[in-house]
Amino acid sequence: MKKQELLNSLLVQAETIQKEMTELQNQFNTRKEQLLKISGAVEALNSLTEDVGEQPVGVGDHQTEPDHSAAAAALSAIGA
Numbered sequence: 001m002k003k004q005e006l007l008n009s010l011l012v013q014a015e016t017i018q019k020e021m022t023e024l025q026n027q028f029n030t031r032k033e034q035l036l037k038i039s040g041a042v043e044a045l046n047s048l049t050e051d052v053g054e055q056p057v058g059v060g061d062h063q064t065e066p067d068h069s070a071a072a073a074a075l076s077a078i079g080a
């Protein structure tokens with residue numbers, strides 16, 4: 001193999017690897033963003049659960065439904 005052919009082959013390989021690395025970085029960033037959204041939704045749901053657990057509930061009490069709008073917004077943000 002001639003020097004120029006070898007050089008061209010290496011340049012093509014380098015370009016291919018660079019494209020693959022860019023795609024992997026994009027996939028990583030997307031998954032990281034999804035994880036952050038899911039973590040936020042879990043935190044919101046845990047917060048609501050703690051709030052509900054602190055409210056006294058008795059038979060015959062006519063309490064209003066707890067507000068789940070924050071959890072619903074977090075879940076809709078992640079597409080769940």
